[in-house]
Amino acid sequence: MSDDLLVVSGLTHKYGGVRAVNSCSLSVRRGSVTALIGPNGAGKTTLVSVVSGTERLQSGEVQFDGAGIGGWPSYRIARRGLLRSFQLSREFGGLTVVDNLLVVGQDTSLENPISAVFQSATARRRESSLLERVAELLQEVGLYEVRDRYARELSGGQKRLLELARVMFAEPKMALLDEPMAGVNPVLIERVCELIVRWQHRGVTFLIVEHKLEVVEAICDHVIVMVGGSKLAAGTMLELRGNPEVVGAYLGGTAAHA
Amino acid sequence: MVWVYYLANLGVFFCGYAILALGLNIQFGYAGVLNFAYITFWAIGAYVTGVFMLGPASPILGETYILGLHFPFLVGLLAGGITAGLVATAMGTLILRRLRSDFVGIALFALSFALYDLVGNFTPLFNGWDGILGVPLPLNFFGLDAEQFILYYLIPSGILAGILYWVASRLSKSPYGRALRAIREDEVVAAAFGKNTYLLRLSALVIGCVFAGLSGGLMIGFLTAMAPAAWTNAETFVVWTAVIVGGMGSNRGAVLGTFVIVILLTEGTRLLPVPLELQNQLPALRGIVIGLILIAVLYWRRRGLIPEERPQYRLVPDKGATVRSQ
Amino acid sequence: MNAAAVALGFGLVSAAFISIAAVGATLQFGITNYMNFALGDYMTIGAYSAWVLTTKLHLDFWLSTALSFFVGGAVALLISRIVLAPFVRRKTPILYMLIVTLGVGLVITNTILLLDGTGPEQYPEAIVAQSALHIGPFVATPNQLVTIGIAAVVMLAIHMMLTRTALGKSMRAMSDDADLARVSGIDAVRITDWVWFLSGGLAGVAGVLLALDVGSFTPAFGELFLFVVFAAVVVGGAGHPYGAMLGALITGLVTALSVIFLNSAYKNDVAFLILLAALVLRPRGLIASKRAV
Numbered sequence: 037m038s039d040d041l042l043v044v045s046g047l048t049h050k051y052g053g054v055r056a057v058n059s060c061s062l063s064v065r066r067g068s069v070t071a072l073i074g075p076n077g078a079g080k081t082t083l084v085s086v087v088s089g090t091e092r093l094q095s096g097e098v099q100f101d102g103a104g105i106g107g108w109p110s111y112r113i114a115r116r117g118l119l120r121s122f123q124l125s126r127e128f129g130g131l132t133v134v135d136n137l138l139v140v141g142q143d144t145s146l147e148n149p150i151s152a153v154f155q156s157a158t159a160r161r162r163e164s165s166l167l168e169r170v171a172e173l174l175q176e177v178g179l180y181e182v183r184d185r186y187a188r189e190l191s192g193g194q195k196r197l198l199e200l201a202r203v204m205f206a207e208p209k210m211a212l213l214d215e216p217m218a219g220v221n222p223v224l225i226e227r228v229c230e231l232i233v234r235w236q237h238r239g240v241t242f243l244i245v246e247h248k249l250e251v252v253e254a255i256c257d258h259v260i261v262m263v264g265g266s267k268l269a270a271g272t273m274l275e276l277r278g279n280p281e282v283v284g285a286y287l288g289g290t291a292a293h294a
Numbered sequence: 295m296v297w298v299y300y301l302a303n304l305g306v307f308f309c310g311y312a313i314l315a316l317g318l319n320i321q322f323g324y325a326g327v328l329n330f331a332y333i334t335f336w337a338i339g340a341y342v343t344g345v346f347m348l349g350p351a352s353p354i355l356g357e358t359y360i361l362g363l364h365f366p367f368l369v370g371l372l373a374g375g376i377t378a379g380l381v382a383t384a385m386g387t388l389i390l391r392r393l394r395s396d397f398v399g400i401a402l403f404a405l406s407f408a409l410y411d412l413v414g415n416f417t418p419l420f421n422g423w424d425g426i427l428g429v430p431l432p433l434n435f436f437g438l439d440a441e442q443f444i445l446y447y448l449i450p451s452g453i454l455a456g457i458l459y460w461v462a463s464r465l466s467k468s469p470y471g472r473a474l475r476a477i478r479e480d481e482v483v484a485a486a487f488g489k490n491t492y493l494l495r496l497s498a499l500v501i502g503c504v505f506a507g508l509s510g511g512l513m514i515g516f517l518t519a520m521a522p523a524a525w526t527n528a529e530t531f532v533v534w535t536a537v538i539v540g541g542m543g544s545n546r547g548a549v550l551g552t553f554v555i556v557i558l559l560t561e562g563t564r565l566l567p568v569p570l571e572l573q574n575q576l577p578a579l580r581g582i583v584i585g586l587i588l589i590a591v592l593y594w595r596r597r598g599l600i601p602e603e604r605p606q607y608r609l610v611p612d613k614g615a616t617v618r619s620q
Numbered sequence: 621m622n623a624a625a626v627a628l629g630f631g632l633v634s635a636a637f638i639s640i641a642a643v644g645a646t647l648q649f650g651i652t653n654y655m656n657f658a659l660g661d662y663m664t665i666g667a668y669s670a671w672v673l674t675t676k677l678h679l680d681f682w683l684s685t686a687l688s689f690f691v692g693g694a695v696a697l698l699i700s701r702i703v704l705a706p707f708v709r710r711k712t713p714i715l716y717m718l719i720v721t722l723g724v725g726l727v728i729t730n731t732i733l734l735l736d737g738t739g740p741e742q743y744p745e746a747i748v749a750q751s752a753l754h755i756g757p758f759v760a761t762p763n764q765l766v767t768i769g770i771a772a773v774v775m776l777a778i779h780m781m782l783t784r785t786a787l788g789k790s791m792r793a794m795s796d797d798a799d800l801a802r803v804s805g806i807d808a809v810r811i812t813d814w815v816w817f818l819s820g821g822l823a824g825v826a827g828v829l830l831a832l833d834v835g836s837f838t839p840a841f842g843e844l845f846l847f848v849v850f851a852a853v854v855v856g857g858a859g860h861p862y863g864a865m866l867g868a869l870i871t872g873l874v875t876a877l878s879v880i881f882l883n884s885a886y887k888n889d890v891a892f893l894i895l896l897a898a899l900v901l902r903p904r905g906l907i908a909s910k911r912a913v
Contacts, residue, residue, distance in 0.1 A: 088486060089486075090482060090485075090486055109485065110482075110485045110486045111485045111486075111487075111488050111489055111490050111491065114485070114486055114487055114488035115488045119486070119487065120486060122483070126480055126482075126483045128475070128476050128479040128480060128483070128484075129479055129480075130475065130478070130479050130602070131472070131475060131476065131479060132604060132605060134605070134607050134609070135472055135475075135605060138469075138472060139469075139472045139473060139475075139476045139484075139487075140487040140488070142469045142472070142473070143469075144488060144489075144490075146468075146469045146470075147469045147470050147472075147473045147489070147494070148470055148497070149465055149470055149497055149501060151468070151469070151470065152464050152465045152468035152469070152470040152471065153461055153464045153465065155464065155468065159469075163469075167607055167609055168609075170607075170609065171609040174609075180609075183607075183609065184604070184606060184607075186604070202487075206487060206488070326715060328715065328718060328719075330657075330722070388896065388899070388900050389896075389899055389900070392903060393899060393903060395714065395715050395718070396654060396655050396714060396718060397854070397858075397899060397903065399655075399657075399718050400655060400847070400850050400854070400895075400899075401895065401896065401899055403657065403846075403847060403850075404847035404850060404851070404892050404895050404896075405892065407844055407846075407847050407888065407892070408847070408888065408889050408891075408892035411885070411886070411888050411889055412886070412889050415883070415885035415886060416886075526840075527843065528726065528729075531722065531723075531726055534719065534722075538719070574737075575734055577730075577733075578730045578731075578733040578734040579730070579734065580730075581726055581727070581729065581730030581733070582726075582727050582730045582731060582734065584726065585723045585724070585725075585726035585727035585730065586723075586727060588719070588720075588723040588726075589703060589720055589723045589724070589727075592707070592712075592716055592719065592720055592723075593706060593707065596716070
């Protein structure tokens, strides 16, 4: 079992003529909470999109949990255990909060019309246990009170929490979180950090695109700096603060902060 | 006494159209698939059921059609539903994999006109523009005459409609239904969470088209005849309006929409005391009214009369037992 | 060999009126990002307007044809402003815009049905009854030659507009990247108005020429033909005017040539197969559409 859960090699991605990601190579250690930081436009979100299969891989290689997933459709990558959240919340607006979780936590084998018509006792039991987990998770993230609301009715901050809860409910091996703190009430940021660390202890590996360096300092064991579409440096925050290139490109006073 | 037969007639039509609305609701209400060729699948079901039940085509009468197996109604009905499903599968595999909704809509829209042209012009298939007629009365064990049969047919119509309503309900309140709705909400995200959106949408398309085919089979048993004039694109439109007005994503809405649009508006207006000159204009007026209602509903109350039911779950977080209530 | 030449000639005529409607449709799609399912009915409006102007007002037929451009354009513009714009303002998802356009089409068809009855109508004998000319291996009536001529002029005019005028350049910019265009100060509302006027007008003219070619027309005849126009649009790449011209040529010629092997009644079915093939094999079109399909 390799130490690195995710290995990206020479990934390049172009939009029209613009190279958003330029031969980027990085790796994420199993069990870590790794941060992906860098100025706006560095290609971080694009990287997340390509790795998760939301955008089709153009060139480069991606290895996840020992398998080459480059070119796989996103649903196949998801089933392998790699999930992502979105920078701008994309909740299932017309579904309730509970349904938003149920739909991602469901055993795929039950999502077919035959099972729907002939609902077996096993299926019912599975739904029951899922509902238990839903209740627990909603309480953990503080969305229990709004569980029956349609997701589109939630406030911006609540939607961010739902975005996060949804990824966690699906019990991924690895979660790619795209600016999970953006739009979250500062009071809750500490809560969310606690949750991420808790989930890390339950065995989830994280790659978090983040601008808030306090968060990075607090919970991330490893940091990757991305500038201009490729990896500039990687290490702990301490090491990076001592790296003049990194400071110049991002960490210095003139760096663009979200 | 004529009233009784008229109402029974209406009742059978109501069942047939309700099944249609339920099927479209599955395709569009749950899964967001734009089937602009919906009535064509109804026609496929009708024709196949018809040629299963009819005897071989009689050259003396100058008619030509395929098959002519003299099979019992239920076999024909099943065949009709299955054939509609197969055609849906064929189209679906070709177009649902990569195309966005506009183009799925265009492809199916085009299919409806292409099949209309084909069936009308290629007479060996279903006797062209004249169509097939003389389909024997289904399930006529008691040898009823035409009038009594109208009353009798309410029973099989109601049963079929009831069964399919139950099926649609089960589909809706299931992980499958939930997955379909997620895809409708945001296909990219649904895929990002492991849903095979292509297979799920394909299955919704096929199931909906099977509903349409079964409705067609049921109706040809009642109409005893079928010709292209009965399944023009405008008919697809009536069903769409029924589903949208009734409430997209809601089975009860689909049934209510059928009642409002098909029964009240279409059949009901036939009864209005209208001067003779206007009588001929009624179909056109109806068409205009239906079009305007559709646009108005989409603008002012897109969710329709009966909005999609909000599932309520009873969660008891700290205890073992959880119960789902609707 | 002669049959092929004759068929090709007819194909060119079909390509002519298909291209006129297709170019308008594709330009409109490029700007609004949804297909107009009422386009066929704008063609019907054109056909009927020319008929009314010619038979009731006794105008010259070709003048009526030109005027039908303005009728079609005006109707399309009005509908865009009154019916479609409110939905667009609310950011209605494309899924529903398509249904709205279908609704519009239904209202138009039935309004014509109400006003004139089921038809079919024809243009006056004097205009329609013509003897065919023999030009080399080709056979064509003067009307058909004029049709081809009109199409050529229209294509040229479109080309000039797109490359030489501010309007055309703005259209291309908006079609490529709507947000960027808006930020650069392009008046999206004005461009949208113009593109609807243009697509409605072109559809109107195409409708007249189609009716002339087919011989008679009914309230639904444009709708019955719409998917052939869509085929041309898709083959060429939705949103690409030059693609639409190419797509129309291919669609017109292939369907016409198919008559050699199949009964001419199936021409439209061949067009369907062309559409299907394009969607399955090359959904982005021959001139690749940048837009996601």
